[in-house]
Amino acid sequence: MYRKVEGSPLITECEASKKYPDDYILFQSDGRKMIDPTGYVRFVGDDDDELFSLQVKLPVRGGVVLEGYNIGSRISLGGIVVGT
16 A cells, blocks of 8 residues: 655655655655655655556656665564563
């Protein structure tokens, strides 16, 4: 499920990742900077494949699907955690 973000200010990819930490983000880069590009958040959602399909269907020029800050920490390396 995704939702459109209205009136997104010009922000960097890092700021977008921190602003939507638990979502995948369809980000439209403005193409001005190569390192930590700036742009606009167009859509956020919980499925990266769905946002990628949306990017292709619309198409969102200069679009890229980003992970929110907490998404990467959901990946488990396996093992057992024992608390005391």
